[in-house]
Amino acid sequence: MIQPELIADYQCHIGENPLWHPLEQCLYWTDITRGRLFRYDPATGKHEQCYSSPPVGGFTVQAEGTLLLARADLVPGQLLDHRSVAAVSSLL
Numbered sequence: 001m002i003q004p005e006l007i008a009d010y011q012c013h014i015g016e017n018p019l020w021h022p023l024e025q026c027l028y029w030t031d032i033t034r035g036r037l038f039r040y041d042p043a044t045g046k047h048e049q050c051y052s053s054p055p056v057g058g059f060t061v062q063a064e065g066t067l068l069l070a071r072a073d074l075v076p077g078q079l080l081d082h083r084s085v086a087a088v089s090s091l092l
Helices: none
Strands: 015-021 026-031 036-041 046-052 056-061 067-071 077-079 085-087
Touching: 015 056, 026 056
Parallel strands: none
Antiparallel strands: 015 026, 026 036, 036 046, 056 067, 067 077, 077 085
């Protein structure tokens, strides 16, 4: 039987939306109320907070591998390099 294992302790208020990124082979999740997004790489054991700003209610992996963020400020954002976010309208 597989036992759960703590991989990161960020003291999330509401940690949810786990999403496996198939190209990066990494796991992403959010802390919605604090407006944070996290990334975990099981190959290296490294984890990091990769976004902090308006809360993210959901996100998805785009075809080229970036993450499309559904933000509470109603401005869709795209996480470009695990740290910088661009408003989607500025990418068109």
